[in-house]
Amino acid sequence: MEDLVFDLIKQEKTRQEEGLELIPSENYVSPAVLEAMGSILTNKYSEGYPNFEGLSDWDEKKIASEILPNYRYYGGQENIDRIERLAIERACRLFHADHANVQPHSGAQANMAVYNAWCQPGDTILSMSLPAGGHLTHGAKVTLDANIWNFVTYGVTENDDINYDELEKLAKECQPKIILVGYSAFTKIPNFTRVAKIRDKLSQETGQEILLMADMAHVAGLIAGDVHPNPLDYGFNVMTTTTHKTLRGPRGGLILSKGKVATPLKKPEHTLENIPILIDRSVFPGTQGGPHDHIIAAKAVTFGEDLMPDFHSYAKKIIENAAALADSLKENGFKLVGDGTENHLILIDIKNSYGIDGKFYEKALDKIGLTLNANALPSDPAGSFNPSGVRLGTPAITTRGLNISEMSQIARWMKAVALICQEAKSIDHLNDYQDQLDKLRSAVREVALRFPLPND
Numbered sequence: 001m002e003d004l005v006f007d008l009i010k011q012e013k014t015r016q017e018e019g020l021e022l023i024p025s026e027n028y029v030s031p032a033v034l035e036a037m038g039s040i041l042t043n044k045y046s047e048g049y050p051n052f053e054g055l056s057d058w059d060e061k062k063i064a065s066e067i068l069p070n071y072r073y074y075g076g077q078e079n080i081d082r083i084e085r086l087a088i089e090r091a092c093r094l095f096h097a098d099h100a101n102v103q104p105h106s107g108a109q110a111n112m113a114v115y116n117a118w119c120q121p122g123d124t125i126l127s128m129s130l131p132a133g134g135h136l137t138h139g140a141k142v143t144l145d146a147n148i149w150n151f152v153t154y155g156v157t158e159n160d161d162i163n164y165d166e167l168e169k170l171a172k173e174c175q176p177k178i179i180l181v182g183y184s185a186f187t188k189i190p191n192f193t194r195v196a197k198i199r200d201k202l203s204q205e206t207g208q209e210i211l212l213m214a215d216m217a218h219v220a221g222l223i224a225g226d227v228h229p230n231p232l233d234y235g236f237n238v239m240t241t242t243t244h245k246t247l248r249g250p251r252g253g254l255i256l257s258k259g260k261v262a263t264p265l266k267k268p269e270h271t272l273e274n275i276p277i278l279i280d281r282s283v284f285p286g287t288q289g290g291p292h293d294h295i296i297a298a299k300a301v302t303f304g305e306d307l308m309p310d311f312h313s314y315a316k317k318i319i320e321n322a323a324a325l326a327d328s329l330k331e332n333g334f335k336l337v338g339d340g341t342e343n344h345l346i347l348i349d350i351k352n353s354y355g356i357d358g359k360f361y362e363k364a365l366d367k368i369g370l371t372l373n374a375n376a377l378p379s380d381p382a383g384s385f386n387p388s389g390v391r392l393g394t395p396a397i398t399t400r401g402l403n404i405s406e407m408s409q410i411a412r413w414m415k416a417v418a419l420i421c422q423e424a425k426s427i428d429h430l431n432d433y434q435d436q437l438d439k440l441r442s443a444v445r446e447v448a449l450r451f452p453l454p455n456d
């Protein structure tokens with residue numbers, strides 16, 4: 001008998017095929033990425049690291065053929081080493097980094113490894129607050145991070161841009177060890193130069209080295225596709241990201257850094273120049289065990305895909321589609337945070353647009369096959385449990401090939417559901433509108449099936 005799990009995977013495949021994925025942190029991987037993820041590399045243990053020499057020559061044939069001494073705790077690494085070396089070389093090339101740690105199991109682990117690499121328990125980290133758009137791992141009270149380090153947070157202005165004046169003022173007051181720019185619900189392009197200047201000035205005044213860190217988990221694919229500035233080009237020391245969002249790879253994390261690359265076996269001096277080595281030691285053995293070699297292979301395949309010219313067109317299209325979707329939403333009566341978007345992500349103030357709660361609207365849209373998530377807005381009076389907003393984005397639908405004309409269609413469907421919610425008043429009464437919802441669901445399904453998933 002086939003395991004029940006496979007039946008559920010089939011059902012999930014149908015759900016993905018017949019609906020439109022608007023969650024801005026999701027995407028569809030290529031068949032090649034999926035193949036690497038499902039490979040026999042999962043059988044291997046390889047705690048430690050490969051050799052880091054020669055990676056900046058960008059000579060992939062050499063990297064794939066060279067067997068070098070490594071820093072591993074187990075034997076049988078000749079293939080794993082070369083795969084991880086390819087992943088590191090490609091990541092560095094993609095993001096103009098001196099070094100890449102490709103082992104973090106997730107974005108959360110990547111962030112924690114950086115904090116742990118540079119800070120002592122109790123040290124201060126200055127980051128964007130959760131309500132302003134920052135991520136849980138930037139110091140939310142419910143996390144282990146917040147138990148270990150002291151997070152001080154800045155917010156956004158009335159125009160929903162980073163409050164740089166507040167950031168500067170807080171940095172002077174709290175003298176952080178790390179200044180972090182990163183977010184999961186923010187629609188502007190950060191002014192990296194301004195933050196780097198704030199850091200440089202403070203460093204000069206205090207004589208302390210301050211780590212500049214960017215968590216670009218959401219926009220890393222836009223950076224790779226050259227449609228968004230790269231913080232590492234503007235004086236940032238470290239950039240973390242997930243690999244499964246706009247980068248279109250396997251679930252996982254990645255840490256890119258500028259500085260000196262050397263053996264992780266020897267404890268280096270605690271300097272910004274040595275941050276790549278401090279990070280390697282912090283990922284393993286500091287915060288993780290054995291790397292997931294099948295995922296590292298899939299990351300290598302992903303970065304190879306992201307280096308192709310096609311990926312630039314994809315990144316450009318994500319932004320065009322997001323801008324078109326934002327315009328169509330506004331035409332259909334939706335009020336947007338920041339009045340639009342400069343990246344892939346849109347935040348709707350659904351409470352102020354149609355008088356309904358984010359969670360109710362999310363559930364109603366689920367019924368017609370449009371998937372997004374309820375999200376708190378900056379200074380949301382309703383809080384994060386029953387937020388006033390929803391968050392959506394275009395990376396996944398752009399991978400499927402949807403264009404600007406479909407964006408206006410999506411906005412019209414969203415308006416139709418908002419009007420139903422307005423009338424129904426609560427989720428319990430949505431059944432009274434089943435016919436209308438069924439019609440909308442068939443229309444969404446018909447469009448979705450015209451754009452097959454990459455693996456079909």
Ligand SMILES: Cc1ncc(COP(=O)(O)O)c(C=O)c1O
Pocket residue numbers: 025105106107108109111135137182183184215216217218242252253
């Ligand atoms: C900015 C940011 N950082 C970190 C993470 C955490 O990534 P993961 O879910 O892989 O731990 C996310 C995920 O949504 C994110 O948006």
